[in-house]
Amino acid sequence: MKKTQFFPRSLVFGILLFASLLLAGGFTWKEEWFLQPANFPAPVYNSKANPVTDAGFKLGKKLFYDPILSADYTISCGSCHIQAAAFSHHGHDLSHGIHDLLGTRNAPGLQNLAWYSRYMWDGGITNLDLQPIAPITNPVEMGDTLSAVIRKLNADPQYPGLFEKAFGTNRISTDLVMKALSQFMICLVSADSKYDKVMRKEGVVFTADETAGYQVYRQNCASCHPEPLFTNQQFRSTGLPVLEEGDEGRYLVSLDSSERFTFRVPSLRNLKFTFPYMHDGRFYTIDEVLDHYATGISHTTRPDPSFILPDGSPGIRFSPDQRKTLKAFLLTLNDTAFVKNPLYDEAGSQLYIK
Ligand code: HEC
Ligand code: HEC
Structure with a gap:
């Protein structure tokens, strides 16, 4: 018996035709394609309450780059969170x-936000x-009010239809604006650095310097900046001398005086x-941070x-060699694919997610 009898050509054609119709109709996006790098833990963000869809992601991206969210139509989220700078300013x-x-x-x-709490x-x-309510309503950021933003979006020729597509209703509410922005933001996953590839054993290995630097990092930095997110999200003080403004950090939120001058550990x-570094951007180079x-x-x-x-003085003492290799290791955490991914860029808004 010939195989073709089990798989008549017409059936094969039928399957192909069906598949191409599915493709032409656009993808239904499976969130696990993006959200679960093999070397990451399970995300914290509850995506069951706000499942990422192709239409929701695109809407979130459009909102992220649209100055309509600011009082005078001049500032978008993307003005301060620039992709080429890994969404920093x-x-x-x-x-x-x-x-x-x-x-x-x-x-x-902005990266790996789905794992942050x-x-x-x-x-x-x-x-x-x-989160987006803060910048939208902050008088020195976007300077708008939520009710004005919702009014502008509802009056816009495009947005009601896009919300209809994404959420099944053209009545735009704050809740849905936030959900769309979250769908875009949780997809900003950076997990394709050299470090990630080494950890996932994708045929890439550390150089001798990087391997030595990894050990320096594990001894001196990993307690606060642990893998794979490189932050434990706790509040710590690195003993930065106070500048004239004197930001008291976590204390402003908790009013717990033991948290004065502590800040959330960054990745x-x-x-x-993402330079400049620290909560006030006072350092422009990694060397300044290490100094x-x-x-x-x-x-x-x-x-x-x-x-x-042990002698009571503060500091981390590095030998010149430890410092050199630590820097080599830190460079392995840069993810060029992330900052160039057309999925996230403003111009690429028409791209399908694949
Ligand atoms: C004027 C510049 C500016 C604009 C516009 C802006 N942001 Fe931000 N964003 C910041 C700054 C500064 C912080 C840190 C604020 C702080 O810690 O007090 C921040 C923090 C964040 C964070 C927290 C990241 C983290 O790791 O904790 C998210 C998420 C975020 N912004 C998203 C947005 C979204 C969405 C918009 C648009 C609705 C937006 N931002 C508009 C400057 C801006
Ligand atoms: C006790 C906890 C702790 C340890 C240990 C620690 N850090 Fe940090 N790190 C922080 C905190 C907190 C900040 C943010 C400080 C601020 O902005 O006020 C920070 C900021 C940074 C930044 C700036 C990042 C940015 O985006 O602004 C870099 C770089 C950095 N640390 C590297 C290191 C390295 C390398 C080591 C090991 C040699 C290390 N850290 C050890 C807590 C720690």
């Missing part, structure tokens, strides 16, 4: 918003779906793109006890 120590007003903090990169430098926001991923850890830690801002050496 490239080159700005403090971020500029509407009317060129200056904020008080450095815009962090605390947002902002002070952890003041614990639900990603509520070490994509440092190549701070080595000799700059000040007792005045109550550095974390782990920085205090």
